[in-house]
Amino acid sequence: MPDDLAAWLLRDPVLVAPDLLGAVLTHTSPEGAVSVRLTEVEAYRGHRDSEHPDPGSHSYNGRTPRNEVMWGPPGHLYVYFTYGMHFCANVVCGPAGSSSGCLLRAGEVVEGIDLARSRRPAAKRDADLARGPARLAQALAIGRGDNGAALDGGRFRLEPPSHRGAGVLSGPRVGVAGPGGSADYPWRFWLPGEPSVSAYRPAKPRPRPQA
Numbered sequence: 001m002p003d004d005l006a007a008w009l010l011r012d013p014v015l016v017a018p019d020l021l022g023a024v025l026t027h028t029s030p031e032g033a034v035s036v037r038l039t040e041v042e043a044y045r046g047h048r049d050s051e052h053p054d055p056g057s058h059s060y061n062g063r064t065p066r067n068e069v070m071w072g073p074p075g076h077l078y079v080y081f082t083y084g085m086h087f088c089a090n091v092v093c094g095p096a097g098s099s100s101g102c103l104l105r106a107g108e109v110v111e112g113i114d115l116a117r118s119r120r121p122a123a124k125r126d127a128d129l130a131r132g133p134a135r136l137a138q139a140l141a142i143g144r145g146d147n148g149a150a151l152d153g154g155r156f157r158l159e160p161p162s163h164r165g166a167g168v169l170s171g172p173r174v175g176v177a178g179p180g181g182s183a184d185y186p187w188r189f190w191l192p193g194e195p196s197v198s199a200y201r202p203a204k205p206r207p208r209p210q211a
Contacts, residue, residue, distance in 0.1 A: 009074035009093040013100045016093045017043035018168045018189045022161025027140040034112035034140050036130050039194040040105040042173045043187040046098045056180020059099035069148045070099040079147040086134035089142045105133050108196045127195035177203035
C-alpha cells in the first residue's frame with residue numbers, strides 16, 4: 001500500500017480486498033483511539049451497467065442517496081445502516097463512478113482494547129470484539145456521521161500490513177441473496193487460523209409479503 005492511499009485503492013475491489021487483510025484501521029475519537037487489524041473482508045463491484053456488474057452490490061440498481069458515497073473517489077468510508085439496528089463500514093475503491101468497495105467484515109483489536117470492550121460489553125472474549133461487520137463498526141464507533149469520511153490519517157487512518165503471515169482463503173460472501181451470494185462470486189477473503197473471522201452463513205430466504 002503506497003503513501004498515496006487513494007491511488008492504491010483505485011484498483012478492482014477483488015484485487016484490493018485480499019491486500020487489505022492485515023491492514024490496520026484506526027479511528028481517533030474524543031474518547032480515544034481504537035485500532036483494528038483486518039482479518040476478513042468482502043469485495044463488491046459495480047452497478048448493472050458497469051463493465052463488471054455485481055448483483056450483490058448495493059449499487060447494482062443504480063445511484064441512490066444511500067449508496068451515493070460508493071460512486072465517489074476511492075479512499076473514503078461508505079457506512080450503511082442495516083436491519084434497523086447496525087452500521088457496517090466499507091472502503092470505497094475503484095475509479096470514481098465505478099461504485100465499488102470492500103466490506104470490512106472482521107478484525108482483531110490491536111490498540112485501545114479497553115475502550116473497545118466498553119463499546120462491546122456483550123463480547124465474551126476479545127476475539128469477538130470486532131468479529132462480524134456490525135461488531136467491527138461498534139468497536140471502532142463508526143456511525144452514520146462517518147459516511148464519506150476520508151481514510152488518509154485524519155480521524156480515520158488505514159495503514160498497510162507489516163506482516164500478513166499465512167496465505168489468504170476465499171469463498172462466497174456471507175448473507176448475500178441471489179446470484180451474488182453464489183460460488184460464482186468467491187469474493188469473501190480471510191486469514192486462516194484467525195479467531196476473529198466470522199462464521200459463514202448463507203442468505204436466509206425472506207418470506208414474500210402477502211398480496
